[in-house]
Amino acid sequence: MNTHSHTLQAAAARYKSARNPVTLTGAGISVECGIPDFRSPGGLWSQFAPEEYGTLSVFLSDPAKAWKLYRALEQTIAGKKPGPAHFALAELESRGKLAGVITQNIDCLHTAAGSQNVLEVHGEYQHLHCLTCGDLRPVRPSDREEEIPTCQKCDFPLKPNVVLFEEWVRKMDHVEELMENTDLMLVIGTSAQVFPVAELPHRIIEKGGTIIEFNVESTLLTPAAEFCFQGEAGHTVPLFARELLGG
Numbered sequence: 001m002n003t004h005s006h007t008l009q010a011a012a013a014r015y016k017s018a019r020n021p022v023t024l025t026g027a028g029i030s031v032e033c034g035i036p037d038f039r040s041p042g043g044l045w046s047q048f049a050p051e052e053y054g055t056l057s058v059f060l061s062d063p064a065k066a067w068k069l070y071r072a073l074e075q076t077i078a079g080k081k082p083g084p085a086h087f088a089l090a091e092l093e094s095r096g097k098l099a100g101v102i103t104q105n106i107d108c109l110h111t112a113a114g115s116q117n118v119l120e121v122h123g124e125y126q127h128l129h130c131l132t133c134g135d136l137r138p139v140r141p142s143d144r145e146e147e148i149p150t151c152q153k154c155d156f157p158l159k160p161n162v163v164l165f166e167e168w169v170r171k172m173d174h175v176e177e178l179m180e181n182t183d184l185m186l187v188i189g190t191s192a193q194v195f196p197v198a199e200l201p202h203r204i205i206e207k208g209g210t211i212i213e214f215n216v217e218s219t220l221l222t223p224a225a226e227f228c229f230q231g232e233a234g235h236t237v238p239l240f241a242r243e244l245l246g247g
């Protein structure tokens, strides 16, 4: 597991022969941008236990708790900029070499980097959603002053547009379209443990396709990946993109 040039060349050669390559990203791609993952010691989950703050039932019974978690989340994410790995993926897509990005991240950094076909399966942090009337609107500065912002139309507490535990993941129809048409997935900065997204790389492998993994450490997926580039995504992903695009 390294980024030696012959391995990069072999991975790039495989990529060039693949059908409509796609990418799956997770929290690790944004760590170098200043957004820590939630699982590490001191991460958000150690301050706000998901079962106590991050479920749909909690939002419905005690929205103030879910809002506490969201406020901490927003503080962590707001103002952060995409990193070299996000830009490298946007460039691959703009050069017609990447069909889309499936992301578990809610930080909107892929879109900020210029990626177009971004499937945010766990939602995003920049909008609020009314579960009663379906209204979806951008977060406003005044939302930071109210304890729980409510819907102007029906007065129901607004829910941050992020997927809570017990909620369905989003965009799975589009994800399925990408999955049907590809035989290669770049898996970047994810422990690949959160279902149903975690099963996507395994489906590629089952149909004889290729996984190219980028992570700082080994994961449960590593033994099944054809290529693994160990190191920070901000280094390894642009290196791979340069090998692919030449120059």
Ligand code: NAD
Residues within 6 Å of the ligand: 025, 026, 027, 028, 029, 030, 031, 032, 035, 036, 037, 038, 039, 040, 104, 105, 106, 107, 108, 122, 188, 189, 190, 191, 192, 193, 194, 214, 215, 216, 217, 219, 231, 232, 233, 234
């Ligand atoms: P995870 O925390 O389970 O795994 C993160 C992975 O990234 C780990 O395998 C880690 O080794 C790797 N990693 C850490 N730093 C890296 C780096 N610099 N370069 C490459 N890899 C690196 O994250 P997950 O698999 O995305 O699942 C966690 C859930 O939490 C997701 O559902 C996601 O929605 C949410 N989350 C989102 C954000 C965000 O939007 N930026 C941040 C934290 C958590």
